[in-house]
Amino acid sequence: MMDGQEGTSDEMLITQMAGGDEEAFRRLIERHQDRVYGTVSRMIGVIGPDVEDLAQQIFLRVWKAAPRFKPQAKFTTWLMTVTRNLVFTHCSTQAYKMRLRDGAVNPDTGEAFILEQRGGIAQNPRQELCTKELGEAVGEAYRALPESQRMVLHLRQNENLGYEEIAIIMKTSTSGVKSLMFRARDFLRKELSEYLSAPK
Amino acid sequence: MSNRSRDEQEEGELGSELEKLLASVPPAKAPPWFAAKVLARLRTEREAEAQRKWSWMPKWRWLMVGAGCAVLALGFFEWKDTTPTVSDRAVFAALDALVEDDAENRWWAGL
Numbered sequence: 001m002m003d004g005q006e007g008t009s010d011e012m013l014i015t016q017m018a019g020g021d022e023e024a025f026r027r028l029i030e031r032h033q034d035r036v037y038g039t040v041s042r043m044i045g046v047i048g049p050d051v052e053d054l055a056q057q058i059f060l061r062v063w064k065a066a067p068r069f070k071p072q073a074k075f076t077t078w079l080m081t082v083t084r085n086l087v088f089t090h091c092s093t094q095a096y097k098m099r100l101r102d103g104a105v106n107p108d109t110g111e112a113f114i115l116e117q118r119g120g121i122a123q124n125p126r127q128e129l130c131t132k133e134l135g136e137a138v139g140e141a142y143r144a145l146p147e148s149q150r151m152v153l154h155l156r157q158n159e160n161l162g163y164e165e166i167a168i169i170m171k172t173s174t175s176g177v178k179s180l181m182f183r184a185r186d187f188l189r190k191e192l193s194e195y196l197s198a199p200k
Numbered sequence: 201m202s203n204r205s206r207d208e209q210e211e212g213e214l215g216s217e218l219e220k221l222l223a224s225v226p227p228a229k230a231p232p233w234f235a236a237k238v239l240a241r242l243r244t245e246r247e248a249e250a251q252r253k254w255s256w257m258p259k260w261r262w263l264m265v266g267a268g269c270a271v272l273a274l275g276f277f278e279w280k281d282t283t284p285t286v287s288d289r290a291v292f293a294a295l296d297a298l299v300e301d302d303a304e305n306r307w308w309a310g311l
Contacts (some may be wrong), residue, residue, distance in 0.1 A: 029235040038227030059238045071278040158227050
């Protein structure tokens with residue numbers, strides 16, 4: 001990715017970072033923070049200290065790994081691979097599973113925050129309630145998806161990545177990615193059927 | 201259903217209705233202070249790492265200084281010089297004897 005204002009590609013910033021340039025690191029974070037933060041929050045299912053901590057860890061790992069970055073790889077693919085690895089490790093930890101089971105990972109908190117963040121326009125209470133309900137339903141459906149399907153869906157839907165790129169990130173084949181997408185779509189269709197019109 | 205949309209369905213594309221529904225709940229955005237916090241954490245981690253390095257170093261330094269002193273003390277007290285030595289006076293006496301012997305030989309030879 002090229003920075004329009006400063007004309008510096010991600011790869012150039014990484015090279016500068018490898019030499020210890022913190023300013024280059026700051027620019028790289030600002031460029032990709034929404035992508036990483038959004039992915040982590042989508043995967044973990046909440047917004048809060050956990051997401052921020054994990055997103056910070058991802059960027060710190062990028063900083064440490066900068067000298068080893070090979071320019072032939074696309075930076076965003078590499079970044080999302082790091083993100084995937086850390087998120088999957090986090091999701092497999094006992095603590096996370098316990099919190100998920102005990103309900104400490106509060107789905108309402110996360111999604112409500114998203115809606116608050118999004119809702120710059122004043123809505124009437126009824127509209128607000130509908131939007132909130134819809135947001136919660138979508139959020140719950142997302143959370144109910146297996147991790148790999150959730151990740152693939154997010155990368156395709158929100159990050160607009162191609163199947164080949166997703167396959168590299170997920171360490172699987174293109175057909176594997178398509179299969180995951182297919183299953184995710186089927187699952188979401190069932191889960192959100194009441195918000196979708198009946199199939200013709 | 202058109203061919204394109206059938207292909208998309210087969211490939212696992214979401215379909216416009218579901219896509220719109222999911223798009224209505226976009227992923228969260230990073231807070232504005234995020235970059236500053238990452239940089240602050242990087243510096244904190246670096247400082248902690250540097251401190252760990254310095255607290256670890258003196259142990260080794262003291263250990264090396266101690267070992268060096270022990271070696272010097274051992275050398276000072278236990279060193280026994282076994283190399284044979286000859287004093288200057290003995291060397292000059294031997295040389296004088298040689299010269300004298302040579303002069304005597306020359307005298308006998310009538311040189």
